[in-house]
Amino acid sequence: MKKQLLFSFLALFGAITFSAHAQVGNTCDNPIIINALPFQASGNTADYGDDVDLVQGTLCGAVPSNTNYLAGNEVFYSYTATENVPVSFVMTPGSPTSTNSGIFVYEGCANVGVSCVAGLANSNANVRTVTASLLAGHTYIIAIASGPSTQTILYNLIIQKELCSPKPSGLAADNITTTSASLAWFTNLGATSSEIAIQLAGSIIPQGPGVAATNQLFEATNLTPATEYQFWVRDECETGSGIFTPWAGPYLFNTLICDATAACNYVFRMTDSANNGWNGARMQVRQNGIVVATIGSTYNLGSGPG
Ligand SMILES: [Ca+2]
Numbered sequence: 001m002k003k004q005l006l007f008s009f010l011a012l013f014g015a016i017t018f019s020a021h022a023q024v025g026n027t028c029d030n031p032i033i034i035n036a037l038p039f040q041a042s043g044n045t046a047d048y049g050d051d052v053d054l055v056q057g058t059l060c061g062a063v064p065s066n067t068n069y070l071a072g073n074e075v076f077y078s079y080t081a082t083e084n085v086p087v088s089f090v091m092t093p094g095s096p097t098s099t100n101s102g103i104f105v106y107e108g109c110a111n112v113g114v115s116c117v118a119g120l121a122n123s124n125a126n127v128r129t130v131t132a133s134l135l136a137g138h139t140y141i142i143a144i145a146s147g148p149s150t151q152t153i154l155y156n157l158i159i160q161k162e163l164c165s166p167k168p169s170g171l172a173a174d175n176i177t178t179t180s181a182s183l184a185w186f187t188n189l190g191a192t193s194s195e196i197a198i199q200l201a202g203s204i205i206p207q208g209p210g211v212a213a214t215n216q217l218f219e220a221t222n223l224t225p226a227t228e229y230q231f232w233v234r235d236e237c238e239t240g241s242g243i244f245t246p247w248a249g250p251y252l253f254n255t256l257i258c259d260a261t262a263a264c265n266y267v268f269r270m271t272d273s274a275n276n277g278w279n280g281a282r283m284q285v286r287q288n289g290i291v292v293a294t295i296g297s298t299y300n301l302g303s304g305p306g
């Protein structure tokens, strides 16, 4: 009977261990496969477990270099290059508490904890951008992790070919109506030809070509009222070449909810039972997800109404 129980326990333990490691992305030998660039993904390293605690290795951009930025949870991606090309890896920590994070690019699993081809890790939560010249047919491992005092981070990862650079900057939306917007950007190449992609907010980086645009301006029309959009833009390296910079973006904007003549005014009466105002608190008023007002800044004293 005891043997039977022990066997059952071992079988159960084995199943739990197996399931903990079976999820794609948890370990280097079972990574999330990136099939094509550009690529974008968001995630939480807590979903991929704490399976590896090797110190990241040399040439990994870790500051200080002896801090183990694989100490916390970690996620693994894999990309096999199809051409010799420089590639940028941009990891944006997803919240102010996503500190002590790192992104490490290795050539193959054998180099995890040994040596990076590119990497960056430090104590803050700033965007991490690294580039590496990838070789056709070689498989690269991208590890995102944190440590030792931050167990888990939220992250956004964007990987793009750098066929020419720099990409555009200064993206902006102006003259917004219920169905249109003037979209503009700045070229850092002196380019006159670009491509633009307009999407619903929250979409991933464009997976195909955009719409041709010239002279850093595009009039977006036939948009849907009261809708959150975003756009990306890329400059053509040389006019007519069909080769582009990486995408710049996303830049978020929204169409108007209604024409100004059809808008209604509402009065919000703020009160406070502690008789000392809202203590810096703010309240966003949203319609269809779009912020139409932010109140609270005028109410700093008394019980109200403020
Ligand atoms: Ca893991």
Ligand SMILES: [Ca+2]
Pocket: 050, 051, 052, 053, 070, 071, 072, 073, 074
């Ligand atoms: Ca770890």
